[in-house]
Amino acid sequence: MLSKLKKSPKLKWAVRIILGLIALFILFFASIYFGMWGKIPSREELSALQQNKATQVLSSDGQLIGKFYIFDRQPITFEDLPKHLIEALIATEDARFYEHNGIDNRSLGRVFFKSILLQDESAGGGSTITLQLAKNIYGRKDYGALGIVINKFQEAIMAKRIEKIYSKDDIITLYFNTVPFSDNTYGIESASMKFFGKHVKNLNVEEAAVLVGMLKASHRYNPRIFPERSRLRRDVVLTQMEKYGYLTEAEKDKYIKKDLILDYKNYSNKKGLAPYFREQIRKDLSQVLDTIKNKDGDKYNIYRDGLIVHTTLDYKLQSIAEAAMKEHMAVLQKTHEDSYGSRAPWLTNDAILKDAIHRSKAYQNLKEDGFSEEGIMQELQKKKQMELFEYDGTVTRQASTIDSIKHYLKFLNAGLLSIDPKDGAVKAWVGGVDFRYFQYDHVSQSKRQVGSTFKPIVYTTAIDKGIAPCTYYSGRAVTYKDGWKPTNASTEEEDEDMNYSMKYALSHSMNTIAVKVLLDAGIPNVIEKAHKMGISSELPAVPSIALGTAEINMEELATAYTSFVNSSKPSTPYYITKIEDGSGNLLAEFKASEKQEAAFSEETREIMVNMMQATVNEGTATRLRYTYGLNNDIAGKTGTTQNNKDGWFVGLTPNLVTVTWVGSDDHRIGFRNTRIGQGANSALPIFGKMMQKMNADAYFNEITNARFKRPSSEVAALLDCEPTKEDSFLKKLFGSKKDEPKEIDMDEPVKEEKEKKKKGFFKRLFGGKKKEN
Incomplete structure (x- = not known):
């Protein structure tokens, strides 16, 4: 039987088929093993597995802020x-x-x-x-x-x-x-x-x-x-x-x-905590890593090499700052829109809308593709499903590109920067209201007129030049060369017979007096002082600089204000402390900039802090006390620019300097009126809400419980004067008409009387030469 089976052709063919299949399987497996279907990693390659790793950005206390990656690993x-x-x-x-x-x-x-x-x-x-x-x-x-x-x-x-x-x-x-x-x-x-x-x-x-x-x-x-x-x-x-x-x-x-x-x-780079800050880190890393090589002599890659970037940012403060801004801006945005109603410039001003359309990426792409102007406009008017930003949550609706442009033109934007005045370490950085839709960073990229936040620099120069803080200036408006006549923002007319101390004038942000102080201090001296305090932007040598017509970015302004709480020395903002590879090896380290020379005297510093505390306690920033219930030691300065285009507030505590700004990205769109647009209403509340949240958390006690050092007895004596002083009877009698404002050459100092002592009767009566201060 067995012999018959051996001779069976079917069996022979079955064996051949099986052997053939085995041989085919072996060949097939060998083709795979030896890489005919694609190279298989060798043991050496497997021994050095290297995957793309995300670069991590950490806060000052080691918490993860964000990552840069191709694959999030x-x-x-x-x-x-x-x-x-x-x-x-x-x-x-x-x-x-x-x-x-x-x-x-x-x-x-x-x-x-x-x-x-x-x-x-x-x-x-x-x-x-x-x-x-x-x-x-x-x-x-x-x-x-x-x-x-x-x-x-x-x-x-x-x-x-x-x-x-x-x-x-x-x-x-x-x-x-x-x-x-x-x-x-x-x-x-x-x-x-x-x-x-x-x-x-x-x-x-x-x-x-x-x-x-x-x-x-x-x-x-x-x-x-x-x-x-x-x-x-x-x-x-x-x-x-x-x-x-x-x-x-x-x-x-x-x-x-x-x-x-x-x-x-x-x-995601567009979501999560501190997206504007992370984008700035990304830009800086690209430059820093160009100068560092790995062990193979290649440049590091922020998307693949798993670097660890340590920063100065305070995770909790950043969270609070973002929440404070969003809370305030949601309310302010509604007020802004309601104030204009159907007359809103983003709806009725054809020039603004046309310019925004021409600047849009959609318009530029269509133009590059060869579309005519008429064809472009037809494409931009086509409706499609679109996600649009709103403070109470994004909405999805049918809208055209032009509808979208109008929608985003209406939005105000904002910026916030908080730094440690001792060394310039950035603690909070909010570049805008939402990075997903507004990617322009108002902290690092924007330069805007700073309004009255420039006035403390003017007053600092004047005091440092020897003008006593109890010097009195008339609040009357003066017409200068070319018909320029600065007036005060207040709707109430200042008393023409009243003179105001510098402390009162600064705390109540009186424009008429700020210009006079500037001219007494000397425009070149003020510009020089501003640069010493850390402002690097070019400043125009014109009297209107006293009212903040110069364009300065938030980092410069914050730097200048650190000098008021840092022994008169400006601290330049910095935010990266070190960069490590994935194994913790140090690749680069960064420290605060070398301490600069004092920009002004300690006496001047004490005087200015006291004067800016008055801004909060009795001047333009009093709502920090009565609206937000803040009892902290705070000095500060509000700022509002021409035609209510920008609102500013700078808040100083002994251990934190915070600058806030609010305005429209299109300079032609301002607030409807000063009541809404003034810095005390538009920018100050962000700081106020942030401080409220900080006061509620013991984590911030080192900042919130800090107190300004009391002025020395000498400084206290210099500040010991009444805030206002009325003109004498004879001056009212004989000088009311003669003292009407008249044109004065802007190149000459203001020749306003700044009474430091009572004049003699005959000298005043017969017009003796007035002493200039």
């Missing part, structure tokens, strides 16, 4: 992985992980034959953690009908090599560092921070189960989008942990009963 070590996270992974993905050498032979055959014979690409049950690691690192390619088989063989070869190179702990770590999650997130640390707002080492059991559950299908089980589905998958993971002895039944039931609670944090 933050590497961690095995010691960072909690035991229950590892157990959840093994129980769910690879129960025999510690028993095999990269391939689970028990199920490999089943999977292989399912894939070949049944072409079942979803055949599961044979993928180990090591096989998945190979797939995570190198991905899969499309090889047509044989693609699933080729990819699995390639992964099996890599898995074998990985197991020979790395320990099981290393493989677990590599897996968690490379596994993809939804929302463009790679690695368990990034996923933990994104979905639960905590480092992976702090994940509890049910949170770990949620993240491990996502691995089956990251989008399908995304807890942000599909919370109920994600919770059910979490419960499957917990059940698997019980099945393999990692949890008791009671523990499993306890965790299953818990709600799914997320603390989702999006680290």
Whole structure:
């Protein structure tokens, strides 16, 4: 019988076919092994696995502010992985992980034959953690009908090599560092921070189960989008942990009963905390890294090399500053729109709208594509589904590009910068109301007229030049050369027979007197003083500079004001302290700039702080006291520019200098009236709300409880005078007509009487020469 079978042609052909298939399989496997279907990484290459890693930007206390990445990945070590996270992974993905050498032979055959014979690409049950690691690192390619088989063989070869190179702990770590999650997130640390707002080492059991559950299908089980589905998958993971002895039944039931609670944090460059600040960091890093080489002599890449950037930013203060700005701007925006009604310039001013259309990217792209003006306008008027910014949440509606341009023209914008006056360390940086829609940074990029916030520089110069703070100036308006006649912003007419001390004039922001003080101090001297105080912008040598017609950015203005609370020395803002590689090796370090020379005397500094405290206590910034209930030691200065285009406030405490600005990005659109647009109403409330929030948190006690040093007895004596002084009877009698304002050459000092002592009767009666101060 056996001999007959041996002679059977069918058997011979069957044996030949089987041997042929085996040979074909060997050749096929060899073709994969030797790279005919694509090169497989060698053991040497696998020994030096290098994945793209996100660069992290950290606050002063080490909290993650944001990241720069192609793929959002933050590497961690095995010691960072909690035991229950590892157990959840093994129980769910690879129960025999510690028993095999990269391939689970028990199920490999089943999977292989399912894939070949049944072409079942979803055949599961044979993928180990090591096989998945190979797939995570190198991905899969499309090889047509044989693609699933080729990819699995390639992964099996890599898995074998990985197991020979790395320990099981290393493989677990590599897996968690490379596994993809939804929302463009790679690695368990990034996923933990994104979905639960905590480092992976702090994940509890049910949170770990949620993240491990996502691995089956990251989008399908995304807890942000599909919370109920994600919770059910979490419960499957917990059940698997019980099945393999990692949890008791009671523990499993306890965790299953818990709600799914997320603390989702999006680290997109356009979202999250401090986006304007992060964008400035990105710009600076690009320049800094051009000068640093890695061990291979190549430049570092902020999107791939996993750098760590340490900054001066205070995480809590930044959060509070952003919240304060949003709260105030939402209310101010409504007031701004209501004040104009149907006469709003963004609706009725054709020149403004036309210019905005021509500056838009959509218009420029169509023009580059060869469209005519008529064709461009037709395209821009086409309606489409569009997301538009609103303070109470973005809205989606049918709108044209022109509708969108009109919509965004109406919005006011804002900026805030808080720095430590001792060294210039930036503590809060808010460049605008929402980076997603308004990417122009008003802290670093914008230069605007600064209004009355320039006046303290004028007064500082005058006092430093020897003009006593108790010098009195008439509040009367004076007409200067070319018909320029500055008046006070107050709607109430100042008493023509009243003279005002410098302290009163500054705290009540009297324009008429600011110009007179400027001319007495000397325009060149004021400009020189401004530069010594840290203002680098070119300042026009004109009398209107006293009213803040010069354009200065927020960083310069903040620098100048630090000198008032830093021993008269300006502190230049800085915000990066050091840059490290992913292993913590120092690549670059940055420190506060060298202490500059004092810009003015200590006596002048004490006088100016006292005068700016009066601004808060009794002048234009009193709403900090009566509206916001702030009892802190605060000095400050409000500012409003011509035609109510810009509102400013600078707030000083002994340990923090804050500058706030509010206005429209289009200089032609101002506030409807001074009541709305004045700095005390438009910009000051941001500071007021921020300080309220700081007062409610003991974390800020070092700032909020700080007190200004009391003026010396000599300074107190210099400031000891009445705020106002009435003209004498004879001056009223004989000088009322003669003292009518008249044209004065702007190149000459103001010849206003600044009485420091009572004049003699005959001297006043017969017109003796007045002494000039």
